[in-house]
Amino acid sequence: MRYANLESYDRVLFIGGIYSNYLALEKAFTMARSLKAEAVIVMGDFGGFGPFPDRTLELLRREKIFAIQGNYEEALAGGAEDCGCGYTDPRDNHYAQISYDYTRSCTSAEHVRWMGELPRYIRLSIGGQRTLVCHGSPRQINEFLWQTMTPRPFIEKMLRDFDTDLIICTHTGLHWSRFIEPGRGVVNVGALGRPANDGKTNVWMSLLEWQDYGFRAEFIPIEYDFDRLAREMESEKLPPEFVATIRTGWWTTCLEVLPAKERARGQF
Numbered sequence: 001m002r003y004a005n006l007e008s009y010d011r012v013l014f015i016g017g018i019y020s021n022y023l024a025l026e027k028a029f030t031m032a033r034s035l036k037a038e039a040v041i042v043m044g045d046f047g048g049f050g051p052f053p054d055r056t057l058e059l060l061r062r063e064k065i066f067a068i069q070g071n072y073e074e075a076l077a078g079g080a081e082d083c084g085c086g087y088t089d090p091r092d093n094h095y096a097q098i099s100y101d102y103t104r105s106c107t108s109a110e111h112v113r114w115m116g117e118l119p120r121y122i123r124l125s126i127g128g129q130r131t132l133v134c135h136g137s138p139r140q141i142n143e144f145l146w147q148t149m150t151p152r153p154f155i156e157k158m159l160r161d162f163d164t165d166l167i168i169c170t171h172t173g174l175h176w177s178r179f180i181e182p183g184r185g186v187v188n189v190g191a192l193g194r195p196a197n198d199g200k201t202n203v204w205m206s207l208l209e210w211q212d213y214g215f216r217a218e219f220i221p222i223e224y225d226f227d228r229l230a231r232e233m234e235s236e237k238l239p240p241e242f243v244a245t246i247r248t249g250w251w252t253t254c255l256e257v258l259p260a261k262e263r264a265r266g267q268f
Contacts (some may be wrong), residue, residue: 057114
C-alpha cells in the first residue's frame, strides 16, 4: 500500500469524484478559501463522465493540493483497458467504458505520469483522531461503501483492521456519514462531478471539523454553471444520458450498482 502521511489538522475540506467537472472544481477552490480549511484533500476519479479531463488536471496541479488515486487514476497510469470501477451489471459497464475511453483519449501523457505518482491512501490526524483517507475503501480502491450497507459491526471491524478511528471515502457518488462513537466512524464525502441523484443540479464537497464533542461533517452544496457543462458535454458527443443527469439532477446511468434503498430515492 502506498501511503502519504500528513500532519495534524482540525478543519479539512474533502473533494471526491470530480469526473471532469472543472467548473465545479473552480468554484470549490474559491469556496475553500472562504471556509478557512487548513487543508484540502482530493480523493481521486479526476476524469470520467464530463468533458475536457485535462482542464481538471491542470487546476489540480496548479493548486498543489493533497490528492490520492482513485480507480480512474490507477487504471490510466497502469494502461488498463477499463476504469476498474467495480461494476458488475452490463449496462453500468457499457456506460463506464464509454466514459473511460473518452477520458483516456483526452488525457495528456504528462498528466497520466503525474497520476501514477499519487499515493493510494493518506493518513493524518484530525482533532487528534487517526484518520485514513481512501477512494473506495481501505480494502479495495473500487469498493462501494453505502450508507444502508454499513452496519456498526462492519464499521468497527474496518476501523480495527486498518488501525484508524475514522475512514474518509468517496466512489459511490452519494454523501453520508455514520459515527459509532463521537470520534470514530465513516464519512463518504460524495462527489463533485455529478449531482447526488436527488433532482437538484448542485454537487457536493465535505468539510470535516473536530469540535469539543467529536467530529462534525458538513456536506456543502456547490452551485455552478451546469448548463455550460452540459453544452460542452454535448459538443464532445458524450452520451445524452450523462447530459440529462447534469441538467436534471437524476442519475440515468450507473444505477444497477445502487442498493434498493438508495435507488428508491432516485427517479429511475
